[in-house]
Amino acid sequence: MWRRVASVSHLFSHSKSTKFNQGASTFKIWETFTSESEIPTPSKGSLFVTFVLGGPGSGKGTQCAKIVEAFGFTHVSAGDLLRREIASGSAYGSVILSTIREGKIVPSQVTVELIQKEMESSDNYKFLIDGFPRSEENRKAFEKTIGAEPDVVLFFDCPEQEMVKRVLNRNQGRVDDNIDTIKKRLEIFDELNWPVINYYSQRGKLHKINAVGTVDEIFEKVRPIFAPLSK
Numbered sequence: 001m002w003r004r005v006a007s008v009s010h011l012f013s014h015s016k017s018t019k020f021n022q023g024a025s026t027f028k029i030w031e032t033f034t035s036e037s038e039i040p041t042p043s044k045g046s047l048f049v050t051f052v053l054g055g056p057g058s059g060k061g062t063q064c065a066k067i068v069e070a071f072g073f074t075h076v077s078a079g080d081l082l083r084r085e086i087a088s089g090s091a092y093g094s095v096i097l098s099t100i101r102e103g104k105i106v107p108s109q110v111t112v113e114l115i116q117k118e119m120e121s122s123d124n125y126k127f128l129i130d131g132f133p134r135s136e137e138n139r140k141a142f143e144k145t146i147g148a149e150p151d152v153v154l155f156f157d158c159p160e161q162e163m164v165k166r167v168l169n170r171n172q173g174r175v176d177d178n179i180d181t182i183k184k185r186l187e188i189f190d191e192l193n194w195p196v197i198n199y200y201s202q203r204g205k206l207h208k209i210n211a212v213g214t215v216d217e218i219f220e221k222v223r224p225i226f227a228p229l230s231k
């Protein structure tokens, strides 16, 4: 399925064996980008991971749907996986629900396991991981468990006022779409997500997109990032 490019198991000697890092490793060494304008050119069969970051209501899910349509990615929304876990009545459900209500972050172990299962159940090799990692701890847990780093990191940069307006108008019945929880989510975003954004910026993987405008206008800024990919 995924083409092996090189072994990186020595970098993740404590990680669990998974579809992504079995034995001598089934994934490639990730290209490092020296500037923000460089775009990776993946070949079919190599795992290609995009992290999609941005504050609450910045439009991550909306743009992911368009990327899926245009470029054939599999969309893995960490928030959706957690909401699905609550709905399934799992043992973790009540603690996840109270964490989401408080706008806090669910323990990495839970989220990474859900993401891992979702990726492993897909035949695709191109993934959009939406709304994750939300903290440096999340980021490190993903690297350790999945044994991979993102090829591309999108960051939808949106003013707070606009994000609040969008979330309050979303009308999807989410328990966290109320002004009190939004304030907490914004605080947590400021405190914990910026270090992740800075981390990927320093590694030249970050694509910062101004998220103000119509959905189509924003997608026209996203499209060139994936232009080297065929569907």
Ligand SMILES: Nc1ncnc2c1ncn2[C@@H]1O[C@H](COP(=O)(O)OP(=O)(O)OP(=O)(O)O)[C@@H](O)[C@H]1O
Residues within 6 Å of the ligand: 054, 055, 056, 057, 058, 059, 060, 061, 062, 063, 079, 131, 166, 167, 169, 170, 171, 211, 212, 213, 214, 215, 218
């Ligand atoms: N460019 C845009 N202009 C106006 N409204 C938008 C735009 N993009 C998305 N929206 C709307 O804003 C709301 C939030 O968008 P979306 O769910 O995509 O954000 P998100 O970043 O995934 O938020 P969250 O982190 O809370 O899941 C939705 O109702 C969506 O339809």
Ligand SMILES: O=c1ccn([C@@H]2O[C@H](COP(=O)(O)O)[C@@H](O)[C@H]2O)c(=O)[nH]1
Residues within 6 Å of the ligand: 056, 078, 079, 080, 082, 099, 100, 101, 103, 104, 105, 106, 107, 111, 130, 131, 132, 133, 134, 138, 176, 185
């Ligand atoms: O990696 C994650 C993703 C999400 N959460 C919690 O879920 C809500 C909603 O997430 P959205 O991405 O906005 O759908 C978020 O506020 C967190 O409480 C998480 O803990 N970890």
Ligand SMILES: [Mg+2]
Residues within 6 Å of the ligand: 060, 061, 077, 079, 131
């Ligand atoms: Mg979303």
